[in-house]
Amino acid sequence: MDLLYFAWVREAVGTGQERVDPPEAVTTVAELIDWLAQQSPGHAAAFAEPAKLRAAIDQRFVSLDTPLGAAKEVALFPPVTGG
Amino acid sequence: MDLLYFAWVREAVGTGQERVDPPEAVTTVAELIDWLAQQSPGHAAAFAEPAKLRAAIDQRFVSLDTPLGAAKEVALFPPVTGG
Amino acid sequence: MIRVSIDSAPIELAVELSALEERGAGGVASFTGVVRGGDGITALELEHYPGMTEDALCTLAEAAMDRWNLLGVTILHRIGRMEVGERIVFIGTAAAHRREALDACAYLIDRLKTDAPFWKREWRGQETSWVEPRASDAQAATRWES
């Protein structure tokens, strides 16, 4: 699964993208976030507060309780602030 | 009293402005219009249907039942169509 | 800052919009009316009431400045003859926040249609006809009564 990070999530993790292979128990976006938080101190900083995060699966906005299903690309980022 | 005419009122009367001295019985804009309609065939054409006319006294929009009072400049014209 | 102009010269959008941006605004909204072809129309001709029309536009601009927190208002209206595709009217508003700029811009063009003494005639080749007012314009203006 390809992960993309934007804004301060990207900065905290230290990279804008990475490929991961989470365990089978990780079935939703929220579970993915919890699992990612354990991967490094940078990940821990980025993913400590899921309430501050938003997500997209295969370039569509989804809520954090969405099942990952056959997701190829999952993006994690703060709420958008364009315009 | 100076009169100003705009758009098809101006064209029907044949001039954009004229000075008039209506009789004392003419006390409102509507009465002025009725009196003007008797002044020439052009005036008759311009002022035959008061419902199609709008007015301004001293450069402020007024309804046709407004007293002329001490009006210096009365303008008569069709409804506005700018923009 | 209020800028009002009634002129036979063409309206220069880039200049007008830059001037509004330079008010330090976060947002600039604009509306531009253009002579529309179709129905045989070849040109429009606009007439105004010198003095009263300028006053009416200034009064409108001031009313918008009172009602919203604006940094700038520009109202330009052309008079004389305009060919299809030429600009007739420009409304520009500058504000710190987009909602105020957008609402004020809509207000100004709605109210200009009913409150400013302009008269428009359509040219179709050599034929001319004065434009009748539209009931929808009177209705649009009333939505700003408060």
Place this chain on the structure above:
Amino acid sequence: MIRVSIDSAPIELAVELSALEERGAGGVASFTGVVRGGDGITALELEHYPGMTEDALCTLAEAAMDRWNLLGVTILHRIGRMEVGERIVFIGTAAAHRREALDACAYLIDRLKTDAPFWKREWRGQETSWVEPRASDAQAATRWES
């Protein structure tokens, strides 16, 4: 006609507005967002989600074309670093009637704020901070739900 662009190059208003006018519209509405100074801000920096952001803007433009009778929609958004006074975003709409152009323009900027994946950070000299979303933006977007 829909034109969507995400680019680091400056936004050229005159070119964009002329293109909309050439759609044969009677009215063109626009909103331009500009980097506002104050609070020590020296620049903004905008980041986007390549692919998804372009899709989001096209989807928004199509939604506006479905909802109103429009002849043209242009949505431009800059990315990268912008100094105070520079344009961040441009929305332009062309329609036969002013109400449709104005409403669609307001809709597009409201929805862009919540629906398009952009992230903004403020520069104050060498210091940077990511901008927090505003509750008022989420609220503004909901007024278009129907």
